[in-house]
Amino acid sequence: MTQPRNPVEPFLRMDRMPHIWCPGCGIGVVVNCFARAMLESKTDIDSVQVVSGIGCTGRIAGYLRMDSYHTTHGRAIPFATGLKTARPDMKVVVFSGDGDLVAIGGNHLIHAARRNVDIKVICVNNFTYGMTGGQVAPTAPIESVATTSPFGVFEQPFNLAFLADSAGAVYVARWTTYHVRQLAKAMREVLQKPGFCFVEVIAPCPTIYQRRNRLGDALDAMRFYKQQSKLSEGADTRTLDIPMQGPIPVGRFVNRDRPTLLENMNTVLGKRLGAKFTPYPTGVTR
Amino acid sequence: MKADPKGVLTGTHFLDGDHACCEGALAAGCRVAFGYPITPSTEVVERIASRLPEVGGVFLQMEDEIASSIAIQGAVWGGARSMTVSSGPGISLMMEHVGLAAMTETPCVFVNVQRGGPSTGLPTLPGQADMMQARWGSHGDYEIIAIAPNSPQECFDLAIHAFNLAERFRVPVMFMMDESVGHMTEKVVIPPPDAIEIEPRRFTQEPPEKYLPFAAGPDLVPPMAPIGKGYRFHVTGLTHDERGYPVMSAEAQEKLVHRLVDKIRTRADEIERSQEFMTEDAEVLLVAYGITSRVVQRTLQLARQKGIKAGLFRPVVVWPFPGKRLRELARKAKAVVVVELNYGQMVLEVERAVCGAAPVRLVPHGGGALHDPEQVLKVVEEVAR
Numbered sequence: 060m061t062q063p064r065n066p067v068e069p070f071l072r073m074d075r076m077p078h079i080w081c082p083g084c085g086i087g088v089v090v091n092c093f094a095r096a097m098l099e100s101k102t103d104i105d106s107v108q109v110v111s112g113i114g115c116t117g118r119i120a121g122y123l124r125m126d127s128y129h130t131t132h133g134r135a136i137p138f139a140t141g142l143k144t145a146r147p148d149m150k151v152v153v154f155s156g157d158g159d160l161v162a163i164g165g166n167h168l169i170h171a172a173r174r175n176v177d178i179k180v181i182c183v184n185n186f187t188y189g190m191t192g193g194q195v196a197p198t199a200p201i202e203s204v205a206t207t208s209p210f211g212v213f214e215q216p217f218n219l220a221f222l223a224d225s226a227g228a229v230y231v232a233r234w235t236t237y238h239v240r241q242l243a244k245a246m247r248e249v250l251q252k253p254g255f256c257f258v259e260v261i262a263p264c265p266t267i268y269q270r271r272n273r274l275g276d277a278l279d280a281m282r283f284y285k286q287q288s289k290l291s292e293g294a295d296t297r298t299l300d301i302p303m304q305g306p307i308p309v310g311r312f313v314n315r316d317r318p319t320l321l322e323n324m325n326t327v328l329g330k331r332l333g334a335k336f337t338p339y340p341t342g343v344t345r
Numbered sequence: 346m347k348a349d350p351k352g353v354l355t356g357t358h359f360l361d362g363d364h365a366c367c368e369g370a371l372a373a374g375c376r377v378a379f380g381y382p383i384t385p386s387t388e389v390v391e392r393i394a395s396r397l398p399e400v401g402g403v404f405l406q407m408e409d410e411i412a413s414s415i416a417i418q419g420a421v422w423g424g425a426r427s428m429t430v431s432s433g434p435g436i437s438l439m440m441e442h443v444g445l446a447a448m449t450e451t452p453c454v455f456v457n458v459q460r461g462g463p464s465t466g467l468p469t470l471p472g473q474a475d476m477m478q479a480r481w482g483s484h485g486d487y488e489i490i491a492i493a494p495n496s497p498q499e500c501f502d503l504a505i506h507a508f509n510l511a512e513r514f515r516v517p518v519m520f521m522m523d524e525s526v527g528h529m530t531e532k533v534v535i536p537p538p539d540a541i542e543i544e545p546r547r548f549t550q551e552p553p554e555k556y557l558p559f560a561a562g563p564d565l566v567p568p569m570a571p572i573g574k575g576y577r578f579h580v581t582g583l584t585h586d587e588r589g590y591p592v593m594s595a596e597a598q599e600k601l602v603h604r605l606v607d608k609i610r611t612r613a614d615e616i617e618r619s620q621e622f623m624t625e626d627a628e629v630l631l632v633a634y635g636i637t638s639r640v641v642q643r644t645l646q647l648a649r650q651k652g653i654k655a656g657l658f659r660p661v662v663v664w665p666f667p668g669k670r671l672r673e674l675a676r677k678a679k680a681v682v683v684v685e686l687n688y689g690q691m692v693l694e695v696e697r698a699v700c701g702a703a704p705v706r707l708v709p710h711g712g713g714a715l716h717d718p719e720q721v722l723k724v725v726e727e728v729a730r
């Protein structure tokens with residue numbers, strides 16, 4: 060008897076398994092939720108382009124059996140901007156980690172949100188640099204320990220939901236890897252929503268972050284997420300800091316409509332250039 | 346394939362090199378471009394920003410040069426022809442993505458309107474000191490193509506050539522202008538679209554099940570696949586196998602990087618391009634490229650007037666370096682004189698090519714101005730003795 064195939068398998072490069080992620084790592088959950096969101100929303104697999112930066116999460120592009128691009132550290136968003144500009148008919152999804160997107164890539168993140176580039180950014184936030192062995196991230200809570208902050212982090216971390224919101228993202232949500240249904244739903248929503256969407260996923264890194272901070276294993280992380288998550292739908296994003304001991308505010312915080320970059324371009328250039336200008340495809344139907 | 350008429354401004358114009366370069370790119374089919382303002386290359390992006398909306402394209406001024414240099418690559422994978430433009434500090438910021446383009450075999454064009462350096466240097470004045478950076482500026486082993494135009498007409502013609510070479514070899518092409526060429530205004534003749542040959546992107550003929558994205562035939566350049574058509578390929582800056590999958594081993598490295606280097610080195614004959622002036626009987630062989638090759642024309646005249654058999658060898662494509670032809674000429678010469686706006690960059694390559702066949706003398710200049718042809722003449726007279 061053949062094993063019943065897992066329904067998400069068609070989305071994975073099974074010829075690359077086993078993957079490099081540690082047992083209990085949250086990144087696999089994110090991949091799983093994304094595949095489920097694709098299935099549930101009946102999204103054509105060939106209408107989606109996946110872009111990643113560098114790091115543990117950056118490897119997602121390499122495991123999805125889709126047109127996929129593993130770019131440079133911090134630069135997934137500008138690559139995605141170029142891809143979307145050339146092919147507005149494609150849905151472009153960026154998967155990367157907090158270090159990649161917010162430290163080295165932070166400038167691109169805020170500018171893409173400001174411009175309302177029609178891309179979907181899934182940011183796996185595990186508060187650390189996993190691949191290089193646990194250095195301090197711009198999301199690391201105060202007093203958490205990192206190899207490059209051995210006596211405890213003393214810098215104020217970013218509240219990513221607030222950052223994305225204030226830069227102009229039209230959709231901002233945060234879930235943990237405990238919230239698989241909500242996360243898959245958020246991914247379904249962003250696949251349908253025009254504009255710059257930002258989904259933060261709080262994910263365990265048992266090998267590095269949990270161990271170094273004596274936070275137990277992956278199961279302990281799930282227990283923590285379950286107990287400490289506080290549903291805060293629509294909350295003022297300024298209040299969404301994540302302290303070391305919790306609570307973790309989760310939910311969909313922002314869901315608004317703004318014309319996308321290419322829609323705005325068409326409006327302004329159409330007005331100024333008149334008949335000389337043929338509207339550029341935007342990929343958006345409203 | 347012939348040029349898309351939409352992008353071709355057929356006629357006789359008076360353009361500066363920056364504007365001509367933009368027109369060349371449009372004629373070559375560039376419809377998506379990204380850039381960031383920096384002197385003396387700003388005029389290129391300004392012209393692109395005003396021209397692209399008229400021809401169905403998009404220009405975006407990105408948040409920095411790093412973003413520009415990778416946005417073009419996203420656009421290229423999306424099927425567009427794309428380029429970015431910068432100078433000095435901006436080019437330094439782009440270097441990581443020259444390496445990415447080399448590693449992922451992404452055909453794209455980087456325009457460098459060179460100014461005096463290092464660092465902020467001389468933003469409004471010419472230099473030719475990025476020649477080695479163009480070749481070696483990103484980490485790791487790779488090959489690129491670099492072209493050095495010396496007039497607005499060439500900024501147009503060779504910009505098309507740059508896009509064509511990028512497509513044929515799937516490499517980043519460095520378009521090495523300089524402030525003088527960028528800002529000088531001259532007559533530029535733009536031919537009709539059907540007189541402009543465009544290298545089409547080579548797409549695979551294989552169905553998705555059989556396609557290996559990084560498997561190359563005898564020409565060492567793998568065909569690309571269109572996106573969204575079920576090929577579901579993976580592109581990575583990591584060392585990868587023919588499937589495009591990362592493989593961390595010396596064997597995979599050898600197989601991939603050797604091919605990336607060989608596709609240019611073993612086919613250099615197809616790429617090399619140079620010009621010669623009065624080299625038939627040249628005893629003193631001047632070597633210069635870009636704007637300096639025009640300054641040295643005057644030296645050549647003066648030398649001939651004085652009865653010195655001088656000639657000029659001008660690499661048009663500077664990387665790969667046209668060393669074979671230079672060596673032939675050097676064998677017949679008493680001396681080789683390299684004139685460049687730096688303290689000795691391409692002279693190293695000249696020495697390597699000449700390989701002792703004749704003594705090589707450098708006439709350096711730190712940039713900020715051009716050589717004085719009379720000063721160069723003094724060196725010519727000296728070595729002719």
Ligand code: SF4
Nearest residue numbers: 080081084115189264
């Ligand atoms: S190091 Fe951490 S983030 Fe990276 S794979 Fe392991 S558990 Fe996941």
